[in-house]
Amino acid sequence: MTSDKNLLEHVSALNNTGYQIPTFILIGLPGLEYAHVWISIPFCIMYIIAVFGNTLIIFIIKTEERLHCPMFIFLCMLAGADLIIINSVLPKALGIFWFSSREIYLNSCLIQMYIAHVFTSFESGVLALMALDRYVAITNPLRYTSILSNQRTGKLGLAYLFKSALYFAPYPYLVKRLSYSESNTIAHTYCEHMSVAKLSFSDITVNIIYGLSISLLNAAQDIAFIIFSYIMILRAVSRLSTWGECWKALSTCVSHVCVMVVFFIPILTTVFIQRFNHSIIPYIHILVANIYILIPPMVNPLVYGIRTQQIRIKVLSLICHVMTEQKTV
Known part of the structure; x- marks a missing residue:
């Protein structure tokens, strides 16, 4: 009787004071655990393509003096954001799929959450700035370099990064302030804000309202711009005056439009699915969330590598150089 009484008092204390768990367990794709190894194959291929492609884009822009202009500086920012996002999430996801390495410390979870949200927001902002770049290039081509100088371009990028960091600064606090039960299993491949918050037995109304509001506000601002x-x-x-001139002007926007479609559709889909449609199978939520982490970093360098003549020429010259070196050896 005494032990039962002590147990009840312990449970009551947990309910009243809350329980802060030092670690969480990421289970990956609930309901598809048996297929984790097979799912990891396309994930790994997309990860390799994304890391290699974005690293190559940054290398080419950094080493080619003639590419040090606003359009390519923005592209470099985009590639950098892609690398940070995908490296903050995918290594852990692959660790879950391959080695069942599911444990993640609370602080590591909060850092991963913050980085993923901040740089996803920053990437959205960079896409908005790239729209501004196309507008200036088409409407004021003679004043392009004076309106968008390299220094001004860098300041705009830093301003958007600061805005993103400020918008999502409350996320770690909103999650850490919650009280959790002893259940610490996150049904996800990474620490997404609402997936972690839903583990708590505290009132998460603030998390829901702030999370949805800031996501929609951030996306709405950039999309409106x-x-x-x-x-x-x-x-x-x-x-x-002519259709030829119209097409020449619009063709410079094709890459940007493709990248925007690939970025915004999955991210808006996952926001609405997670918050409004509870009848969807849980792993569909998680797959869509992973798609918006994986697809843009993989597609962006491919689109700009194929569509941008300066980058395409440099890539081909690098390939030719490597092949010549191999023949020499």
């Missing part, structure tokens, strides 16, 4: 920029671009293009 992009739409406005493209409306102005279309107005400027409509004044050109």
